[in-house]
Amino acid sequence: MKQDRLSGGWHQHPVRLCLADGRQIDKADAISDIRDGNATYFLLSDGTWAEVEVGEHCPRCAEPYLRTNKDTSIHDALIRLPNC
Numbered sequence: 507m508k509q510d511r512l513s514g515g516w517h518q519h520p521v522r523l524c525l526a527d528g529r530q531i532d533k534a535d536a537i538s539d540i541r542d543g544n545a546t547y548f549l550l551s552d553g554t555w556a557e558v559e560v561g562e563h564c565p566r567c568a569e570p571y572l573r574t575n576k577d578t579s580i581h582d583a584l585i586r587l588p589n590c
Contacts, residue, residue, distance in 0.1 A: 517564075518585050519564070519567075520584045522536070522590075523547055524590030531547075533571075533572060537570055540559065549584065549587075551574075556575050557574065558573070558584070559572075559573060
């Protein structure tokens, strides 16, 4: 699920991760899980796996956010997903 952000210009951030087993993880919990090493999340898009990571400071709103690994070709894949 995504949320539109107007701070720093219009853009979107994922607000929760929708897992294959039907669970939904809120953004704050996912960020804590990743930072603390308690969980790792992956996304399969176009046959490529990408790890979900924390972007520490969005260049537009300066908030931490969820993104796929910037070293993959699908770094914005979370935003392209349909809402769950």
